[in-house]
Amino acid sequence: MRIPFAFTAALRLIARAAAPVLLLASSAGFAAGNVVISQVFGGGGNTGAVYKNDFIELFNRSAAPVNVTGWSVQYASATGASWQKTTLTGTIQPGQYFLVQEAAGAGVVADLPTPQVVGTIAMGGAAGKVALVNNDVALTCGLAATSCVGNAAVVDFVGYGATASNFEGAGPTPAPSNTNSVARAGNGCTDADNNAADFTAIVTAPRNGASPSNTCGAVANAPVVATCPATISGLANTAATTNLGATDADNLVTSATITSATVPGISLVSVVPSTAVNTALQAGLRVNAAAGGYTITVQFANDATPAQTASCTIAINVTPPAASARIRDIQGANHISPLVGQAVTNVPGIVTGKKGNGFYMQDPLPDNDPATSEGIFVFTSTAPSSVAIGDAVRVSGNVAEFRGGGNAATNSSLTITQIAAPVIVVESSGNTLPEPILIGIGGRVPPNQIIESDASSGNLETSGTFKPATDGVDFWESLESMRIRFVNAVAVGPSNDFGEIPIIGDNGAAATLRSARGGIMATATDGNPERILIDDSLVPPPIIPATSVGDRFAEVVGIVDYSFNTYKLTITQPLVVIPGGIVPEVTVAQTQNQLAIAAYNVENLDPNDPPAKFATIASQIVNNLKTPDIIGMTEIQDNNGPTNDSVVDASTTLTTLINAIVVAGGPAYSFRLINPVDDQDGGEPGGNIRVGYLYNPARVTFVDRAGGTATSATTVTNAGGVPVLSASPGRIDPTNAAFNSSRKPLVGEFLFNGRTVYTIVNHFNSKGGDNSLMGRYQPPVRSSEVQRTQQATIVANFVQSITAIDPKANVVVLGDLNDYEYSPALTILKNAGLTDLIEGLPENERYTYVFEGNSQSLDHILVSANLMAKAAPIYDIVHINAEFANQASDHDPEVVRLTLLPPAADITASVQISRSGLVLNRATGVFSGTISVKNTTAATINGPINVQLRNLPAGVTLSNAAGSEGGFPYVSGTGPIVPGATLTLPVTFTNPARVLLNYDVRVYSGSF
């Protein structure tokens, strides 16, 4: 219950004037001029005291100013009656304090706030008596018999400490101390004339006239009082609730509202309005926000009309949760994460790219160690719809190494380090992506030769040192899942159907052994680790433009990935092609006496292919290959292509091509082949690919020898020094296990200019199953070599079965041998007396195929020793496919032109032969002379002219012989010899015994 002010003041005046005893018993009363002692402190300057002076604090608890000039405050000891006084002056405003400073103690401590009056009374620290007197006359009361309480001059009286002899009410105040004063409750308002109840001991807190005023009894229409913390701290994205409240002394607090800008993750929860006056509304401030600093204002309102409100402002500081590891810690300086299989939490990163089953993120705060990648793939299994590029995220999950194709030991693929089963928290969006690392000049330069140098166990994941500065796979691994950038990139392979383009940087400035057309050569010792494949695997997939070798890009930006056994650059911005301008090559047409033999893998040609493919290949044969006389074809499919039935015949396939060649302006080729047994020769299922011959019957004759079947092995017999095939065309050892699921070699016998040429067209088993160049097994194991070596051995033996009968046999081995000129298979063939013509080309021209940017030789033409010696082979790889985005086949064809003149004719009877005398060069020991051949006929004798010397004496050698035929040396001249003309040829002899020479001469027109 509230007592009206005027009423209570009246009661107090009456009580004080008429009945002190009543006053003691009355409740607190207020009257104008009602000034009270509100605080007493006597420990000033004592040990432990905060202030160095004693003081007496007065307070005007009334609603009117009180002039205290002429009044005094007086002090007497606890048990004494000798009063010291300090005269006052001034006016105390309603609610104002009035500080009277007294004597200082010995301690050097803080000064009091500026006092209104300064006195010198040394007051008792633990007990004493203080009076406010309305005059300046020292009191004489204060003992039990002469109580000052009720003295008309005493406005207020306080006995403090237990030993005080006089006090108001039931007892003195609690004892003050050096640290505590005694203060009147209600900040001075409470006055029940009972020192024991009205005062409490508090930490000394002097108030002066400048202190906030205190209006006693102003309780009407009390405000809403909010209770909020000034600050809240928490972890990002970690829910925490802080209690808020508000009370109202005369109303119910009914609502709490956030009036500041909405912050995701910050809200009020569990708002419970107050149910009674002066009880609190309770609410929770729930914070589950991203890292950052926020300022929230909460407004409380009561049920008054109009409603009263109170607001509080709260500073919220949300800090990121501690990451258990950074990305670089997960990646480590190795191919396998040091944390694989372990859980990681709150790994920070910026989302840099999205795929269909996860996303890449990269640490925006990298360290200075280039060996440890700052990027990683987060595997979400399905499309990661909860994140966007530029999001700052924290990811928790399990570290895993993903190996495409599975973890079988036969799989040489490297792994991608990833965070699996992720819990993803997006902290913010629209962040700038980490700057891509420049690859090449001015940035990180990739190794250009060594892929892996020291995987001693053969597995770089379990051995060797991680050396990104020198080893190619380590270099790219150190950038795995990071953003990188190339400038002046050049394509070293064409774009393909997988959306890939192999490139190198800086226009290939640091690359070794470039082809003249812009590619880069793979050699036995250089796998070109500076290559990387542009890829389109991000979502949404970028457009990969049609690109050919030598085309360039001013800039390529993307993320380093690894898939399908090699490193990829998954581009993040569109490509702009700068054409390099390569055009399909055209070979030189053969001359009359040149036999042109080509090898062409036509990549699964079948009648279901678009007519354009037939037309393109036909045009290539006519216009680029200049209608070779013989074409060894590989990858000819049967008449219904990959339809997997029992059809094996390929006559429609070849007839379609032959007709297209005619349409393109070429000759009417014929063909020879042997159909395979269904599904026994490997390749595209159902396609029954095989090898075969196209030949131009106007230029060459195919010598048919019946008997060749899919399973019969062709043999070679000796017919008077002439090798005779048991079948032509005929397969070579087709049932040998070396040809399981592989194409069988096909031998054919041709006649050109009266000369026999044996050709063997091949399509050795592919490189499937080999370890990848950029794989975990180093150096890569090429398991497919085993079968090719077996196949090569069989073919080599067959060739030798021919050359053993006739060392001068013309043998050509050609086709897609699926291996390099330095491979074991080719070495076997070369050891059989064959010459691989590709080795006659400059090293940077030895390629028929481009695999992932590596230009390399898979197709070969090898010739026997006689052809090398006599036929002046001119070999040409015609680059029309492998380097181009638009290609009829993935292989380039190759052509050899062999000069095969008609066999030599003995024209001795048609010429006159003259043998000159000889002169010995004493310095060299060689006799020199001439043999002259005069055409005595009326017809021109065609060259070349070969003059054979038969039956030279023992010990005599024709030292300038061009060759030997039938065991006799000969010298050669070009010819022709017109009628009556003479051809004179020099002859030189070594004749150590200087014997008289005696020999016969035979003259031949034409080559031996």
Add this chain to the structure above:
Amino acid sequence: MKSFIRQTFIALAGASALGLLSGAIAAPVTYDITVNTTPLAGTTGKLDFQLNPGVITSPNANVTITNFNSQSMLQGAPQLDGGATGALTGSATIVNSDGFNALLQDVMFGSSFSFRLIFDGSFLSSPSLDGTTFSLNLLAPLSFLPLGLSNPSGNFITGSLVSGLISFTSDAAPIGNAGAVTGIDAPVTGTVPVPAAFALVLLGLLALRRVR
């Protein structure tokens, strides 16, 4: 090699300034030859005279070397091989009887030397196309490398003897030719009429004089 003389039998001598004819009278044929060796003067070397058949069926041929006018340049006795006899101090003869027939004479070169060649033998009347070759080379004293040649596989003087015909060629380097070891700049002398064009080509290489 430059073919500069093709001489006929005596009976037809003078029938052609170019000496392109052949005859049937088998009488000896004589030539006087002068060689200018000014660039070699004062150096030692060898004179290598050879007369070798091409084959065993080459008709008989012989050559007599006389009138060697620079006796002072000759040093010691000659080395004789096969059918070679005599000496340059008097008269030497080489017969094509063996596979190798030669006279090798050490010399101290002067500014020039001259000598007479007298060819004889059945080749003069034989139709056989198997020939014999006369040759003269100037050799370095130790290495036996030919001196003064424009064609290192040729000879200083080559005389082809076949079917009654004698034809001379020379691979001697022209005087003053860069790199030439020697040269001969004497004018053509002798009685054999040498075509003017040939003379110019020879640059005064040497002079042959056919003597009846």
